[in-house]
Amino acid sequence: NIISKAVRRFPVAMASTATPAVSTNPLLEQEGLPKFTSIEPSNLTPAVSTLLEKLDKDFAEFESKISSENFKPSYDDVLPELEKIQFALGYTWGVTSHLNGVKNSDELRAAYEENQPKVVNAMSQFSQSRPVFDALSSIEAEIKASDDDFEAAQKKRAIEASLRGMKLGGVGLDGKEKERFNEIKLRLAEIGTSFGNNVLDSTKVFSLTVEDPVDVAGVPASAKAMWADAHKASLGEEGEKMEVDPEKGPWRITLDMPSYIAVLSHLPNRSIREKVYRAYVTRASEFTVAEDGKSKNNVPSIYEILKLKQERATLLGFNNHAELSLASKMAPTVESVKELSNLILEKALPSALRELEEITDMARKNGGEEYSEENLEKLMPWDTSFWSERLKETKFDLKEEELRPYFAMSSVLKGMFGLIERIFNVEVREANDDAETWNSDVSFYNLYDKDSGKQIASFYLDPYSRPADKRGGAWMDVCIGKSDACEREIPVAYLTCNGSPPSGDKPSLMTFREVETLFHETGHGLQHMLTKASVGDVAGINGVEWDAVELPSQFMENWCYDKKTVYGFAKHYETGEPLPEEMFEKLKEQKTYGAGLGACRQVLFGLLDMELHSNFDAEAAENGGESIFDVQRRMAEKCTPYSLPLEEDRFLCTFSHIFAGGYSAGYYSYKWAEVMSADAFGAFEDVGLDNEEKVQEVGRRFRDTVLSLGGGVEPMEVFKRFRGREPNPEALLRHNGLSE
Numbered sequence: 054n055i056i057s058k059a060v061r062r063f064p065v066a067m068a069s070t071a072t073p074a075v076s077t078n079p080l081l082e083q084e085g086l087p088k089f090t091s092i093e094p095s096n097l098t099p100a101v102s103t104l105l106e107k108l109d110k111d112f113a114e115f116e117s118k119i120s121s122e123n124f125k126p127s128y129d130d131v132l133p134e135l136e137k138i139q140f141a142l143g144y145t146w147g148v149t150s151h152l153n154g155v156k157n158s159d160e161l162r163a164a165y166e167e168n169q170p171k172v173v174n175a176m177s178q179f180s181q182s183r184p185v186f187d188a189l190s191s192i193e194a195e196i197k198a199s200d201d202d203f204e205a206a207q208k209k210r211a212i213e214a215s216l217r218g219m220k221l222g223g224v225g226l227d228g229k230e231k232e233r234f235n236e237i238k239l240r241l242a243e244i245g246t247s248f249g250n251n252v253l254d255s256t257k258v259f260s261l262t263v264e265d266p267v268d269v270a271g272v273p274a275s276a277k278a279m280w281a282d283a284h285k286a287s288l289g290e291e292g293e294k295m296e297v298d299p300e301k302g303p304w305r306i307t308l309d310m311p312s313y314i315a316v317l318s319h320l321p322n323r324s325i326r327e328k329v330y331r332a333y334v335t336r337a338s339e340f341t342v343a344e345d346g347k348s349k350n351n352v353p354s355i356y357e358i359l360k361l362k363q364e365r366a367t368l369l370g371f372n373n374h375a376e377l378s379l380a381s382k383m384a385p386t387v388e389s390v391k392e393l394s395n396l397i398l399e400k401a402l403p404s405a406l407r408e409l410e411e412i413t414d415m416a417r418k419n420g421g422e423e424y425s426e427e428n429l430e431k432l433m434p435w436d437t438s439f440w441s442e443r444l445k446e447t448k449f450d451l452k453e454e455e456l457r458p459y460f461a462m463s464s465v466l467k468g469m470f471g472l473i474e475r476i477f478n479v480e481v482r483e484a485n486d487d488a489e490t491w492n493s494d495v496s497f498y499n500l501y502d503k504d505s506g507k508q509i510a511s512f513y514l515d516p517y518s519r520p521a522d523k524r525g526g527a528w529m530d531v532c533i534g535k536s537d538a539c540e541r542e543i544p545v546a547y548l549t550c551n552g553s554p555p556s557g558d559k560p561s562l563m564t565f566r567e568v569e570t571l572f573h574e575t576g577h578g579l580q581h582m583l584t585k586a587s588v589g590d591v592a593g594i595n596g597v598e599w600d601a602v603e604l605p606s607q608f609m610e611n612w613c614y615d616k617k618t619v620y621g622f623a624k625h626y627e628t629g630e631p632l633p634e635e636m637f638e639k640l641k642e643q644k645t646y647g648a649g650l651g652a653c654r655q656v657l658f659g660l661l662d663m664e665l666h667s668n669f670d671a672e673a674a675e676n677g678g679e680s681i682f683d684v685q686r687r688m689a690e691k692c693t694p695y696s697l698p699l700e701e702d703r704f705l706c707t708f709s710h711i712f713a714g715g716y717s718a719g720y721y722s723y724k725w726a727e728v729m730s731a732d733a734f735g736a737f738e739d740v741g742l743d744n745e746e747k748v749q750e751v752g753r754r755f756r757d758t759v760l761s762l763g764g765g766v767e768p769m770e771v772f773k774r775f776r777g778r779e780p781n782p783e784a785l786l787r788h789n790g791l792s793e
Contacts, residue, residue: 074176078103080145086511086545087148087532090490094160097149101168105175109136112178119188121591126188128196128208131536132215135179136589140539146172150548156491157253157522166246174243177235185566189216207588207765214596214764217381221369234368237361244354244361248337248713251349252706253524254423255336255629258344260287261329262308268322269304273454276315278556280304283312297559301731309335309520311553314564317438318453323423325682330435338703351706355681358712359671371483375667378718383600383725383768387667390721391660396782397724398656398692400791404649409437409695416440416448434696445646451639453564459636460568461626462516462552462561468622469572472612476752477760478503479583494554500582510582511545516571517554517561525551526709527570529577529594529606536589543595546578560626569610576609577602579760586763596764599719604733604768605759611734613786614641615742645790652789659721663712664688666718670734681705729772731784733759736776 079088115134119126153165179185185498189212196209223234262284265268271275277299284305285292296617306312306329316329335350337340362374375387384390413432416424420440423429432440446452470481480501488497493515500510513532515523532545552567556725563571580602581593590596616637664684674680679687682698685705689697698704705776710716733755740747758775772780786792 076110080148081141083141083144086488089152089488089491091147094158094164096603097145099167100145101171103144105171108142108175110139116182116184120184124188126192128192128342131136131185131188131192132208132211132588132590133288135185136536136538139176139179140536142172143369144173144533147531151532152491154524154528155519155522155549162250166243169242170239173239174235177222177238180219181224181226181231181235182219183224186216186219186224189219190487203585203762203765204587207586207591207686208594210767211588211590212379214590221377221380223369226368230368234365237365237368238392241358241361241365244358245713248351248354248358249524249709251337251341251351251354252709252713255338255341255343255349255707256308256525257520258341258349259332259336260310261325261332263304263306263322263325264302266300266302267321268325269302270321272315272319273319273452273457274299275454275457275553275556275559275562276312276319277304277557278697279311279315279553282556283307292645294576297557307516307520308336310525310551313520314438314566317435318442319439323424323436326439327433330700334699334702334704335706336703338701340701340703350764352681352714353701355705355712356671356675357394358413359665359669359681362666362777363671375663375718378666381598382719382722383598384721390725393725393728393782394656394660394721397652397785397791400694401649401652401656401789402694404791405653405693406649408441408649409451410648412437412440412444415444418444431695434699437696441647441650445643448646449639449643451636456565456632456636456640457562458625458627459623459632460563460565461624462563464622464626465563465568465571466497466514468618468620469575471621472618473575473579474503475580476749477511477583477756478749478753479756482513491515492519494519499766508543510544510546512548512578512582515547515549515663516552518551519554523549523551527574528552529581531581531593531595534581534586534589534595535587537587537590538589541589544584546581548574548578552573560628565613569613572609572613573606576606579609580605582764583756583760584763585761586765589766590762593763594645598768599715599765600722601722601729601768601771602724602727607723607727607730608629608733608755608759611730614644615741621764629680638729645788647714648789648791655689656726658708659724660692661685662708662716662720663689663718665711690747728782728785729768729780731788732776732780732782733772735784 069302072708078096078100079091080096081103082088106198115138118124124130149165153161193209193212193216195210196205223231223238226234261281263280269280279645281297281302281304284303285297286489287305306316306325308329313329313333316326320326337349339348339350339352359374364374366374366377369377379386379390409432416432416436417426424436442453459745474480480500480503481494482499485497487499488499488511490513492515495513495515497513498511499508500512501507502509518525525548529549530547532547533541533543535541535544550567550570552563552570553561555561567709577594580597584593586592594602619637619640620631624630651695661684665681669681669684670678682702682705685698685702705712710720711718716722736751736755737748740751742748755773758771762771766774769779783792
């Protein structure tokens with residue numbers, strides 16, 4: 054529902070110039086897909102003004118109707134009507150929020166920041182309406198849902214979610230408490246936007262030009278080409294006339310993810326790696342100034358966010374924000390989250406220490422005098438990835454660069470679509486002529502059910518990094534949700550990645566991690582697109598508990614190690630030759646390489662998030678008590694004692710998941726859901742991945758449960774319908790090589 058969408062994950066921003074006539078405003082044309090080629094920042098303010106005026110009028114009439122003495126509420130009179138009233142503004146704001154993340158500009162930011170308070174205030178009237186709450190409460194008692202009545206189950210879950218959302222949205226507050234609650238809501242939305250902007254700006258501001266070929270010796274050709282292209286692009290019109298030679302340089306290093314990972318993993322010059330690492334971990338902090346000379350420091354914002362969330366939790370009767378967050382999740386308590394985290398840590402930490410010892414030995418034996426014990430007590434953070442990559446190459450006799458020619462984006466997509474067709478009985482067809490896009494990189498696809506031949510969904514794919522106007526990371530978001538009330542039959546998703554773009558005359562050649570990321574985001578998209586739920590608030594990913602929402606995404610990653618799936622796309626982009634068998638076997642062997650270090654890192658993020666939102670006192674910190682960075686170090690001492698943060702490490706200043714997104718006191722969800730996703734893939738392993746008939750049978754069952762039921766059924770029940778029992782963490786430990 055729009056109450057949760059009003060401040061979307063990682064909101065960025067927008068700005069008005071001239072006011073176009075309402076009749077030609079593309080943000081008000083909502084019959085089909087968004088008119089991306091026509092939308093301008095100047096469209097937002099007039100669109101929001103028009104929609105708010107109608108929304109206020111419609112909602113006032115609705116409240117009056119349900120408040121009358123003779124009104125006897127029924128489901129059809131309340132939730133579907135609310136969906137209709139909210140839809141138009143939700144559509145416009147959703148499209149705008151999406152553009153903020155993928156086509157950011159100063160004009161866009163200004164318009165977004167101007168209109169965000171109006172939208173947040175408008176949505177508060179829904180979540181805090183006593184007449185709506187009373188009507189829903191009386192309906193809740195009347196709806197009886199059984200396992201075989203999905204329609205009734207959807208309605209029941211939608212009402213329960215709405216009532217819970219309203220309680221957490223302040224419906225029970227009055228007077229000054231309600232006023233303060235709404236002030237907090239507005240301020241958190243505002244800070245979340247500026248937090249994300251600061252991360253984007255401070256990432257963009259750094260660059261380092263390398264001119265000596267010795268400094269890039271041994272670096273993969275794809276990375277050198279990417280940096281050479283970045284240098285050319287930085288010269289503007291002058292660069293357009295240049296021919297770049299990736300072997301001779303110059304090379305321009307930036308902090309966007311493909312560039313940063315390539316530096317840390319492959320650049321032999323240790324001092325350059327250190328400089329880039331230090332720049333990366335001090336982004337959006339007191340050490341960062343943007344191109345316009347303005348501070349981009351997120352430290353004060355973090356303290357304010359933590360204080361406001363604590364105050365909001367107290368107003369609602371919770372001890373802390375973590376308790377409030379868990380009120381709408383699967384995990385029952387903070388303690389239960391810690392128990393699972395500690396279980397994983399107990400297995401992962403000894404493995405991580407062994408892995409690091411091996412990496413260190415590799416550096417000492419092959420790195421020369423500067424890595425001797427006399428000169429270097431232990432590896433520094435900018436050393437670990439570099440030597441881990443060298444150890445992996447030695448262990449498995451396989452370099453990442455050798456794999457990339459077999460992972461051309463177009464082939465990977467074709468293979469992934471083949472998997473979707475094979476196990477879910479769904480055909481994916483490119484349909485670029487059906488939709489307008491916001492960038493020439495973007496493609497559009499339709500999904501068809503194989504049995505009926507009917508189109509059932511669509512999605513946009515924006516696959517490549519664009520540091521100038523696109524935020525980092527990868528995500529799936531909703532363009533259009535399925536809804537009977539709003540007469541929307543075809544759900545539409547956005548799938549956004551930041552992968553390696555084409556370079557010169559070469560297509561996009563993906564790293565294996567980028568392949569996994571694409572599969573991951575597609576998993577999210579499939580849950581949205583293959584939903585059979587038709588009540589908007591529980592269709593697709595809507596209404597799914599946050600700590601269950603990563604199940605289908607992490608499940609899809611497992612197929613990147615399935616032979617039949619991989620050979621559906623792993624063909625050399627020039628010769629068409631399939632990936633050599635021995636390379637695939639080495640790829641599978643690599644799966645658990647570094648699993649201990651990776652698991653400890655994820656557990657650290659989850660426990661750090663939970664500690665900040667349950668035990669940390671932001672007020673005391675500002676008066677000389679423990680700081681957020683003290684907490685980071687304390688949690689690192691527990692989870693990653695072999696790698697404590699540098700004194701100037703400001704990782705928290707870019708932890709957008711918890712400070713500008715929906716993961717506050719929820720980052721643990723990745724590991725919580727991974728228990729379910731690993732166990733779900735175990736169902737395919739149990740029947741044999743080479744048993745095609747059985748794999749398809751289990752795949753249809755996964756589609757009919759996990760991907761179809763959306764938020765219409767409680768996630769533990771969904772899992773049990775698929776697996777026949779509750780999830781077991783053993784599969785997760787086994788998949789990560791940590792079960793011994």
